[in-house]
Structures are given as structure tokens and as C-alpha cells.
Amino acid sequence: MTFQSEKALILAHYDALSRATPKTVADVLNRRVAEDWHWRGVYPFHERRGASEVAQTFWIPFLGAMSRVQRRQDIFFAGRNQIDGFTSTWVVSMGHLMALFDAPYLGIAPTRKIVMLRYAEFNRVEGGRIMETAFFCDLLHLMQQAGLQALPPQTGAHLVQPGPATHDGLLFDDRPEVQGEATLALINRMLGDIAANSNSKAGAKPRDATPQEELARCWHDDMIWWGPGGIGATYTADRYVEQHQRPFRTQLADRKFNGHLAKLAEGNYGGFFGWPNLTLNPTGGYMGLPGNGKSTADMRVVDIYRRDGEKLSENWIFIDVLHFLNMQGLDVLGRMAGMAPQPAQI
Structure with missing residues (x-):
């Protein structure tokens, strides 16, 4: 191919x-x-x-x-x-x-x-x-x-994010099909782990005893999660749980998965996007903001992964955060327009 x-x-x-x-x-x-x-x-x-x-x-x-x-x-x-x-x-x-x-x-x-x-x-x-x-x-x-702090301080780090640690992400030449198949299978298995441990259904018991046990199935312990503005990046499984997964799973309820529009892989790299991937109910605290008290909101998401051997090592995430917040009644661009810069935290 x-x-x-x-x-x-x-x-x-x-x-x-x-x-x-x-x-x-x-x-x-x-x-x-x-x-x-x-x-x-x-x-x-x-x-x-x-x-x-x-x-x-x-x-x-x-x-x-x-x-x-x-x-x-x-x-x-x-x-x-x-x-x-x-x-x-x-x-x-x-x-x-x-x-x-x-x-x-x-x-x-x-x-x-x-x-x-x-x-x-x-x-x-x-x-x-x-x-x-x-x-x-x-x-x-x-x-x-540009020196504008549109949201309260977040749990992850905000920085200009580098590419893969292995510096081999530009696949201008085609890779053997079997490599992409292995990457896609691993991504699908990881998504299955998320579904198996989802707390979206009342009374559902997670399959794995701890988040770290779930992650260990498909992720290296020194995983890097390169999150978007409004959430930030995290390093190691423990800090990922602390700085992203736990807030996401405890401060967003009624999670509904809407599917993906494209999911593919080549070599050690793969990813997907949805429109939207998820619909959730912000109950308060997520990204330092109160619950909207009204309705659910959509997340349009891109995930791109690097496989290292039998497990995933890096994950770059893009979320249409401005759309997610706008559905909750917060117009970030309108609120920030014309504001003077503040001390940057990047």
C-alpha cells in the first residue's frame, strides 16, 4: 500500500x-x-x-x-x-x-x-x-x-510543544503496512480501556483498581500527554492522572461518545478526530470554571500518538476548547478582545 x-x-x-x-x-x-x-x-x-x-x-x-x-x-x-x-x-x-x-x-x-x-x-x-x-x-x-491569560491557572504546563522525542515523525516515505496496523490496534485497545473504566453509567464499577493500572496496559510509565491550551501538558503516568485524567473524569459528567470521523495510522504514528467526539456535562471545577448549570457541551478533539514498541509513549491533543466554552455561554475571544497583556505563563 x-x-x-x-x-x-x-x-x-x-x-x-x-x-x-x-x-x-x-x-x-x-x-x-x-x-x-x-x-x-x-x-x-x-x-x-x-x-x-x-x-x-x-x-x-x-x-x-x-x-x-x-x-x-x-x-x-x-x-x-x-x-x-x-x-x-x-x-x-x-x-x-x-x-x-x-x-x-x-x-x-x-x-x-x-x-x-x-x-x-x-x-x-x-x-x-x-x-x-x-x-x-x-x-x-x-x-x-500574546500575554493574555484567558482562563484561571491550570493543572498542566503550557509551553511551546516539541515534536516526537525520537525525531522521526515525518513519514515522507511510506512505512510497512504491518507497522501501522500494530499502531492502530494499540490505539484501539487503549480506547477500549477507557471505555471499560468509564464512570459515565451510574453504579458502573471500573475494570481496573487504579488509573495507573489502566494506563499500564497500553502506556509507558514515562508517557507524555501534550495537552491543549486551557488544560496543559503532563509527564509520567502519575502526573497525567493527577493533572488531567482525574479532573476530566470527576468534573465532567454524563460523558457520551459520539464517534470519530477519521482514524488511521502509519508506522509508529496514528490518530483520529471527531466532530464532536464527546458530549459532556461540566459539573464545576474543570479548567477552573464553575458548572454551567444549564446543559451539556461538545468536545471536538484530535489525538495523535507515537507508539514505542508494544506501548504508547507520546500523545498530542487538540481540543476545540473555545467551542466547548462557548456552548456553556463563555465567549473567550469576545471577553479578551482589546485587553492589555498580562505576565505570560508559558
């Missing part, structure tokens, strides 16, 4: 975007995307159709605010999508869009300094065209780099 044509298309697409301007970006997109291209972006961009609409919604404002944009990829792989019976081919890219923040963006005042916008992108390629895209970026982390 080869993905060379699909990978080449996405790399050419990125190369062309690296030279695009606000005036040319719509034409650049149009060269390689389908006429009815379905683009999904985080809040406030949401779902768009076609090159012109995506350009107007995301790329023209972004390129108008950010100078000398440079895509710095840390992970790049392709594969067939398990969700549709391994029929469609997707190409995944993750890293940062580095730039000089020179003009206001989404109400955030410019710094005239380097900023690193975390991103993860899934592209479905068919017939030499990009048919579908999911583009997740970490706007909360961008705010933090």
Missing part, C-alpha cells in the same frame, strides 16, 4: 501556501482542493465550503496579521480510514505555524514577536484533489503567547 501521490499533493499544497498572500491565497487553495471542499475549523471558524469561503474565513485574516509564516511540521503520515472500512485515504500533518505577530488577530493585540500556533490537520485526498479537511489550531495557546 503506497500513499506517495497523496503525500506529494499535500506537500505541494503546503509549499504553495508558504508563498501565499492575502490577495493570492484563495487561488492557491483552489489549485488543489475540490470545488465543494468541506473544511472544518475550530471556533470561531467552524465548517466552510470551497476555497473562497475558507480563504475569507481563516487564511486572509491570518496572513494579514502574521508576517513571514513558516510551517514547521513535526509529524506527517498517511493511511486508510478505519471509520469507513479503510476506504478513504487521509494525510495528517501536525506542528506549528510560526510567524511574526504584526497586526491584530481575532481581537488579540499583536506582539511583533515570534508566535507558534499549534496545529493538526487531517486531509482526505481523492482523485488528485483535497476533498475534506479538519484543521485544529490552539488559539488559547496563541493568546497566552
Whole structure:
């Protein structure tokens, strides 16, 4: 199984975007995307159709605010999508869009300094065209780099996140199919462990005695969980439990899994996204915020994993936190617009 044509298309697409301007970006997109291209972006961009609409919604404002944009990829792989019976081919890219923040963006005042916008992108390629895209970026982390603390202090660490410890995440050459199958099987087994220990059903008894026992089935003890702005990153199984898993499982109730739209793997890397993956009820305390007292909210999530031997070692997570909070009545962008920078904690 080869993905060379699909990978080449996405790399050419990125190369062309690296030279695009606000005036040319719509034409650049149009060269390689389908006429009815379905683009999904985080809040406030949401779902768009076609090159012109995506350009107007995301790329023209972004390129108008950010100078000398440079895509710095840390992970790049392709594969067939398990969700549709391994029929469609997707190409995944993750890293940062580095730039000089020179003009206001989404109400955030410019710094005239380097900023690193975390991103993860899934592209479905068919017939030499990009048919579908999911583009997740970490706007909360961008705010933090601009000196805006939009949320109370969190349990994890907020920092510009590196790529894989092994520095082998750019799979420009195809990997043996058996490697991707092993990675995907491990990811699925890990997701099964989460389901087996879910406390979403009243009176349900977890399968494993402790969270550490659950994690030990599929994770190395020195695991790294590279979480999004609003939650933060954690290192080692014990700190992951303390700084992410326990708040997530105890401060979010009535968890409903909605499924994934794409799930794939190649070599030691794999991942998925959903739209939304989860629906939950914030009962109070999560991300330092009170319960909404009204209704549930959706989480759109990307997870990208690195397998090391028989277990998972690293996990990069993107959550559309602004959408999750907006569904609870908190407009973070509106609240932060025009605010003066505060001492950064990144």
C-alpha cells in the first residue's frame, strides 16, 4: 500500500501556501482542493465550503496579521480510514505555524514577536484533489503567547510543544503496512480501556483498581500527554492522572461518545478526530470554571500518538476548547478582545 501521490499533493499544497498572500491565497487553495471542499475549523471558524469561503474565513485574516509564516511540521503520515472500512485515504500533518505577530488577530493585540500556533490537520485526498479537511489550531495557546491569560491557572504546563522525542515523525516515505496496523490496534485497545473504566453509567464499577493500572496496559510509565491550551501538558503516568485524567473524569459528567470521523495510522504514528467526539456535562471545577448549570457541551478533539514498541509513549491533543466554552455561554475571544497583556505563563 503506497500513499506517495497523496503525500506529494499535500506537500505541494503546503509549499504553495508558504508563498501565499492575502490577495493570492484563495487561488492557491483552489489549485488543489475540490470545488465543494468541506473544511472544518475550530471556533470561531467552524465548517466552510470551497476555497473562497475558507480563504475569507481563516487564511486572509491570518496572513494579514502574521508576517513571514513558516510551517514547521513535526509529524506527517498517511493511511486508510478505519471509520469507513479503510476506504478513504487521509494525510495528517501536525506542528506549528510560526510567524511574526504584526497586526491584530481575532481581537488579540499583536506582539511583533515570534508566535507558534499549534496545529493538526487531517486531509482526505481523492482523485488528485483535497476533498475534506479538519484543521485544529490552539488559539488559547496563541493568546497566552500574546500575554493574555484567558482562563484561571491550570493543572498542566503550557509551553511551546516539541515534536516526537525520537525525531522521526515525518513519514515522507511510506512505512510497512504491518507497522501501522500494530499502531492502530494499540490505539484501539487503549480506547477500549477507557471505555471499560468509564464512570459515565451510574453504579458502573471500573475494570481496573487504579488509573495507573489502566494506563499500564497500553502506556509507558514515562508517557507524555501534550495537552491543549486551557488544560496543559503532563509527564509520567502519575502526573497525567493527577493533572488531567482525574479532573476530566470527576468534573465532567454524563460523558457520551459520539464517534470519530477519521482514524488511521502509519508506522509508529496514528490518530483520529471527531466532530464532536464527546458530549459532556461540566459539573464545576474543570479548567477552573464553575458548572454551567444549564446543559451539556461538545468536545471536538484530535489525538495523535507515537507508539514505542508494544506501548504508547507520546500523545498530542487538540481540543476545540473555545467551542466547548462557548456552548456553556463563555465567549473567550469576545471577553479578551482589546485587553492589555498580562505576565505570560508559558
